[in-house]
Amino acid sequence: MQLLEVRDLEKKFGGLKAISDLNFSVTERIIFSVIGPNGAGKTTLFNLLTNIYKPSGGSIRFLGREITSLPPYKIAKMGITRTFQNLQVxxxxxxxxxxxxxxxxxxxxxxxxxxxxxxxxxxxxxxxxxxxxxxxxxxxxxxxxxxxxxxxxxxxxxxxxxxxxxxxxPRLLLMDEPAAGLNDTETMELCNLISRICESGITIILVEHNMSLVMEISHHVLVLNYGELLAQGSPYEIQHNSEVIAAYLGED
Ligand SMILES: Nc1ncnc2c1ncn2[C@@H]1O[C@H](COP(=O)(O)OP(=O)(O)O)[C@@H](O)[C@H]1O
Ligand SMILES: [Mg+2]
Structure with a gap:
């Protein structure tokens, strides 16, 4: 059984499709990264997974159970917790x-x-x-x-x-840009902390712009572009995918 299964997920804000036709699943005990340009829908995806936003369509299953209609505190109690792009301390x-x-x-x-x-x-x-x-x-x-x-x-x-x-x-930890604003030493410490969290048995979905961090610690990478899945695979596959390079990573 997959820990998390996302099927045909969609979120519209008025005329804008922030997430469309999104399908993916996450196995347990891995670091699963979601990357993509600003506005690609990464934070929206986290808000859908925690039901801060109601999906416009599709389903989210966690531990085999449909969670799309559960209130956020119940989802947290089932084992999905998160950090925020903008600090909430x-x-x-x-x-x-x-x-x-x-x-x-x-x-x-x-x-x-x-x-x-x-x-x-x-x-x-x-x-x-x-x-x-x-x-x-x-x-x-x-x-x-x-x-x-x-x-x-x-x-x-x-x-x-x-x-x-x-x-x-949690069973699943969602981290929204944890390295943003950190210096090099802090980023290295973060890298180490994320790996230790995963080793302790917690699955991680990581949204992050620091590509060396992502490519170093992820087991699987999914690329979002304009709310759609552009590619997914190992860090190596993503770094060598011509569509991903053209849309997001660039030639370097
Ligand atoms: N609450 C909202 N109302 C209207 N539009 C939103 C809302 N949240 C996000 N969006 C829009 O959805 C798109 C995806 O945003 P977001 O998920 O924050 O992207 P990312 O985290 O990948 O930078 C953007 O075009 C953004 O303006
Ligand atoms: Mg964001």
Whole structure:
């Protein structure tokens, strides 16, 4: 069984087809990259996979189950989490608190139990704190756990978002341009982190413009152009595909 199966997916914004006739599937435990020029529909695809946008047509199956009509929080609970092209970090919270937000999908205590501070809630909070701590540590952020997010540099905030997405213990992690704005050292660290996430058993769909990063770590690459699938294959096949070179990669 495929982890994710996308069939005849379509998204229209008025007269514009941001995604059309898109078909692909993703097997488990791989780094699957989606590349293509600005406006190709990459972020729209992520918004469809997480049901932030309703598709105009087609279907999305995750773990064999149709998820097209599920609300975003249920999709997250089933195991798809993401990071954003534009940072979505709470600047007035600490790093640890930001990551704890990602774990609350898994907390089961109700509001009344929380208000009464029943023992179940204290246990729950401990569990959430521990999950967040583990995610921070995995991303090498344990030393800044109690720093306010507002005091952290951009590269660290990008990593904090990854920690938050990991804290929810996903099966599939969607990363939207994680290397954008990072320097060379940070990009190398990111490359290493993405590989470790994959090795830990999580499948990754990576949207990224940094081609050396994509070609180095991906198992499979899909090229989108004007919302349509232009090509897919191994990094080697994509780098040598004349249509992809003409539309996007260029001769270099
Ligand atoms: N909410 C929206 N409303 C209208 N048009 C949108 C919306 N979101 C994206 N688009 C359009 O869809 C196309 C694909 O955008 P996007 O998915 O952001 O591309 P990419 O992430 O590949 O750069 C663009 O033409 C964009 O202007
Ligand atoms: Mg985008």
């Amino acid at each position: 709470f600047l007035n919270m600490t790093a640890l608190e930001n990551v704890m937000v990602g774990c609350h999908l898994h907390s089961s205590s109700g509001l009344i139990a929380a208000a009464l501070r029943l023992p179940s809630v204290t246990r729950e909070e401990k569990k959430v704190r521990e999950m967040a701590r583990q995610a921070l540590e995995f991303c090498n952020l344990q030393d800044i756990a109690h720093m306010p997010a507002s005091a952290l540099p951009y590269g660290t905030l990008k990593r904090l978002e990854i920690a938050r997405a990991l804290a929810a213990k």
